[in-house]
Amino acid sequence: MEEYDVLIIGAGPIGMACGIEAKKAGLKYVIVEKGALVNSLYNYPVFMTFFSTSQKLEIGGVPFVSISPKPNRNEAVEYYRRVAEKFDLQINLFEKVMEVNKVSAAQFEVKTSKRAYKTKNVVVSTGFYDTPLLMNIPGEDLPKVTHYYKDPHLYAFQNVVVIGANNSAIDAALETHRKGAKVTLVIRNSEIGSYVKYWVRPDIENRIKEGEIKAYFNAEVIAIAEDNVTIRTAEETFTLANDFVIAMTGYKPDFEMLKKLGVNPEDKFAATSVYNPETMETNLPGLYLAGVVCGGMDTHKWFIENSRIHAEQIFQHIAAKHKQ
Structure with missing residues (x-):
């Protein structure tokens, strides 16, 4: 069974940002994604234009150059692929997380469709686009x-x-x-x-x-x-x-895994009842939330633009624990 300091679930922009921060901190990490790289963006309409400017979609300090003031889906997919290449991120694609269990105070076991892992920390960055309402x-x-x-x-x-x-x-x-x-x-x-x-x-x-x-x-x-x-x-x-x-009736995060772990986000939960907004750690030590999943059913609260900071918050906290 492979062992890691951090296992990140989801290879979207925020999951990738978490991988970049883990690498900067010198932590042993892996990103596990059930579909393609930035799977949600891949499934966006082919000709979709983002509301935000390209600068607000950047991660890892890598410039996102677009020919228009607001980039489109195809430019974003290419940008995030190049970011993954630049940082040589360890991402296991087309590997679905089936089960996460906390087996001791400092360790989780994660079972996927392909293998099993041991990890000290788990970051859930699964977005909400996979489950339609x-x-x-x-x-x-x-x-x-x-x-x-x-x-x-x-x-x-x-x-x-x-x-x-x-x-x-x-x-x-x-x-x-x-x-x-x-x-x-x-x-x-x-x-x-x-x-x-x-x-x-x-x-x-x-x-x-x-x-x-x-x-x-x-x-x-x-x-x-x-x-x-x-x-x-x-x-x-x-x-x-x-x-x-x-x-186009909307989408929701998949809460089943979180509920099984004892993290119980309700339709409109108060952030501090589920996770610490300064560290993004949930009420289950070692389990973190990042990105739009933090909004529960309020899918208009968090976006790439305002949740990029979650990666820095999480890995400052994990790095501090790792040094203890």
Whole structure:
């Protein structure tokens, strides 16, 4: 069984930043990732543009050079790959963590789909993009339904229903519309989401105003069939012809492993009840949280930009313990 000072779960930008800090501290570490490098970013829409500037996405002091003020998904994937190469980070990809157990006061055992590890510390940097929030309605499991939107070309000349009010839904509606899809946008609330990118909001509002995209507010899809969907509004319930459903209903962290360890994040937990905001150590000594997982169900609280500091906080604390 391989032994480490630190095992980091998740090779996203924050997991990588943790690996860089571990290496700087001279600690023996490994990053374990169930998918590809920066797996969540890899699964973002192909043409997605970040809200932030490239400088705010940098890790390890490596400049992120973009040809535009705001970089896109493809530039980010390439940037983080080059960072991994520069620091020669030890990352085991396509290796899913199956179980984490604390076996003594100073040691964990981690079992993955490929091997087992012993480690003094575990950093959980798993993000939230892997677990969609389901609608739990009839037909949600049909092949025509997706909770992950990638490329608009698939939807050319099709009847498409997009569910959601924030950036992922609005981007999907606009991009598929421009590929010739007949788009219907279904929004649970009375308006477009407040987090929609400021340069996108006028575009979607004008497309709705001009009737190019049909939008139903205060509405929800209540059933999906092979060739239609059923929509309920405050005034009526009706059936609409449909070929594809893009359900951008949001995502949540996978809390099961944390709960098994005795870390119990609730839907809206107080940070200090689960982890120390100065060290990022949880109520279970040696177990740390980093990145967006720290926000629990509030997935708008932490981003790459404001959670990069977690890596420094964690490894200052671990390095101090290591010297004792």
